[in-house]
Amino acid sequence: MDYKKSVVYEIYPKSFCDTKGTGVGDLKGITSKLDYLQNLGVDYLWLCPFFVSPQVDNGYDVEDYYSIDPRYGTMEDFEELARKAEKRGIGLMLDMVFNHTSDRHIWFRKALKGDPYYKNFYIFKKGKEGGGAPTNWQSRFGGSAWEYVPEFDEYYLHLYAMQQPDLNWENPDVRAEVEKVVRFWMEKGVKGFRFDVINQVSKKAYEDDPDGDGTPMFTDGPRIHEFLKELNEQSFGRDPEIITVGEMAATKMESCFRYANPEEHELTMVFSFHHMRADFAGDQKWVLAPVDFMGFKKIMFSWQTKMAEHGSWNALFLDNHDQPRIVSRFGSEDEYWKESAKMLGTLYQLLRGTPFIYQGEELGMTNGDFKELSDYRDVESINNFHILTEKGLSPSDALRILQKHSRDNARTPMQWSSEKHAGFSQGEPWMKVNPNYERINAQAELLDEDSVFHYYRQLIQLRKQYEVVSDGDVRPLGLEDERVFAFERSLGEESLVVICNFYGRDYTWKGELDLSQYQILLSNYPEHEILDNAVWLKPFEAVVLYRKGEQDE
Numbered sequence: 156m157d158y159k160k161s162v163v164y165e166i167y168p169k170s171f172c173d174t175k176g177t178g179v180g181d182l183k184g185i186t187s188k189l190d191y192l193q194n195l196g197v198d199y200l201w202l203c204p205f206f207v208s209p210q211v212d213n214g215y216d217v218e219d220y221y222s223i224d225p226r227y228g229t230m231e232d233f234e235e236l237a238r239k240a241e242k243r244g245i246g247l248m249l250d251m252v253f254n255h256t257s258d259r260h261i262w263f264r265k266a267l268k269g270d271p272y273y274k275n276f277y278i279f280k281k282g283k284e285g286g287g288a289p290t291n292w293q294s295r296f297g298g299s300a301w302e303y304v305p306e307f308d309e310y311y312l313h314l315y316a317m318q319q320p321d322l323n324w325e326n327p328d329v330r331a332e333v334e335k336v337v338r339f340w341m342e343k344g345v346k347g348f349r350f351d352v353i354n355q356v357s358k359k360a361y362e363d364d365p366d367g368d369g370t371p372m373f374t375d376g377p378r379i380h381e382f383l384k385e386l387n388e389q390s391f392g393r394d395p396e397i398i399t400v401g402e403m404a405a406t407k408m409e410s411c412f413r414y415a416n417p418e419e420h421e422l423t424m425v426f427s428f429h430h431m432r433a434d435f436a437g438d439q440k441w442v443l444a445p446v447d448f449m450g451f452k453k454i455m456f457s458w459q460t461k462m463a464e465h466g467s468w469n470a471l472f473l474d475n476h477d478q479p480r481i482v483s484r485f486g487s488e489d490e491y492w493k494e495s496a497k498m499l500g501t502l503y504q505l506l507r508g509t510p511f512i513y514q515g516e517e518l519g520m521t522n523g524d525f526k527e528l529s530d531y532r533d534v535e536s537i538n539n540f541h542i543l544t545e546k547g548l549s550p551s552d553a554l555r556i557l558q559k560h561s562r563d564n565a566r567t568p569m570q571w572s573s574e575k576h577a578g579f580s581q582g583e584p585w586m587k588v589n590p591n592y593e594r595i596n597a598q599a600e601l602l603d604e605d606s607v608f609h610y611y612r613q614l615i616q617l618r619k620q621y622e623v624v625s626d627g628d629v630r631p632l633g634l635e636d637e638r639v640f641a642f643e644r645s646l647g648e649e650s651l652v653v654i655c656n657f658y659g660r661d662y663t664w665k666g667e668l669d670l671s672q673y674q675i676l677l678s679n680y681p682e683h684e685i686l687d688n689a690v691w692l693k694p695f696e697a698v699v700l701y702r703k704g705e706q707d708e
């Protein structure tokens with residue numbers, strides 16, 4: 156399958172569909188929704204981890220890479236899913252978490268017993284002379300990234316939760332194990348892989364970071380390209396059909412030029428996150444800040460144009476399981492909910508790269524309705540609540556920040572219908588269902604031709620039908636415009652123009668192209684006012700215009 160023409164759909168198994176009434180989604184639930192997914196038109200399903208795990212980080216803490224967590228089903232269930240998906244032309248993409256394991260993984264348990272072979276699978280270091288952790292690095296989930304083990308008088312490194320010890324990629328035996336895991340799943344018929352925080356596996360030096368939390372010491376490290384090339388050569392690279400995406404936390408674009416350039420033989424494409432900080436205060440996530448639209452636009456276009464100049468490929472997304480819902484963040488939850496959900500889809504799906512839709516995004520699902528700390532499940536959110544209140548913030552102010560920025564916003568159960576628990580489960584869901592399910596749900600949207608769901612179907616089809624979408628060059632339009640996100644895609648004489656009003660107010664947009672030669676391919680409003688190079692945009696309006704090559708001269 157051509158990755159440029161493909162669209163990936165991300166599934167968070169825990170919240171997708173529960174067939175057993177346990178309140179937790181399962182693999183059979185995914186199989187039962189294959190018709191829905193085929194109808195939407197997606198080509199790959201990225202399944203977040205379903206391996207045996209104590210679930211401290213919802214499966215991103217893997218205890219056994221070769222077995223399926225019984226709460227999600229069995230290996231037979233997985234094989235059935237793979238088979239039935241393939242029949243519908245859908246490939247499975249698995250999520251491989253190799254920066255760390257669970258602390259319950261047999262390797263770590265042996266390490267803690269003092270087995271020197273397995274101790275070298277992880278990163279144990281002596282504390283500083285005079286006491287304290289080996290370096291000042293901070294865990295991504297808050298607090299020190301080092302945990303003290305009294306038996307050894309040493310610390311182990313965990314860039315994420317304490318129960319997620321980092322693997323030592325300098326050890327060739329670790330890399331060989333990782334490659335073995337990938338080959339195992341390839342043999343099961345898997346068609347792609349997503350590698351979790353893969354750009355953090357090569358650490359630079361175990362030294363203090365003078366002005367920060369350690370990020371430069373373990374991001375895009377000195378041996379990262381070598382490690383990725385080896386992983387490619389020893390595992391997925393043996394099958395040219397397999398597509399891969401690396402999750403690149405806090406990465407530098409220069410590194411991504413190489414990660415995602417086909418000639419480098421590292422990965423097919425990369426996720427970067429700089430554009431997702433548009434509502435942070437600088438690097439600070441746990442504060443309330445307005446959306447910086449101009450900053451967002453600048454970052455998006457700089458990745459678009461520079462990655463293209465280097466022949467490298469982007470993964471495109473606005474929603475995923477770690478991000479609050481985009482319609483709540485950048486759009487509107489009330490008056491213009493539908494229009495803004497469609498506009499945001501238009502904005503990113505027609506850029507240069509492979510789009511990733513996160514479950515429920517195609518319905519315009521919104522942030523969770525969380526009122527108290529006990530409504531939250533996410534380790535990062537709960538840790539940061541405590542950090543904020545220890546710093547002196549009132550619990551209600553801390554909760555307000557969580558309501559905006561918690562990853563749980565994306566993890567509420569999928570809204571299938573207006574039945575009890577949104578049709579997600581017969582039992583009590585592991586996380587609170589969003590009460591707006593009576594209005595926003597798949598059943599209702601399937602019946603409504605004007606729904607966000609049907610609009611997403613059309614967007615996906617544009618990528619299949621128009622080569623200019625999959626292969627065209629990209630050029631920002633009106634970079635300085637403070638209201639509109641617009642760009643042109645072009646292939647030879649063929650041209651596609653996408654104009655998105657980012658705000659809930661009317662706005663007249665003027666560009667440099669004569670639009671009278673264009674036809675409208677898609678829009679979230681039935682009527683349009685376009686004259687020469689000007690478009691009278693309604694709140695959150697998105698218009699996709701197309702001009703064929705021949706008509707040009």
Ligand code: TEU
Nearest residue numbers: 212215252295315351352404440477535
């Ligand atoms: O996320 C890595 C990551 O750094 C972020 O997306 C993170 O969730 C966010 O920055 C916190 O502010 C990946 C997975 O996608 C995430 O679900 C896991 O929790 C994490 O790795 C650890 O495996």
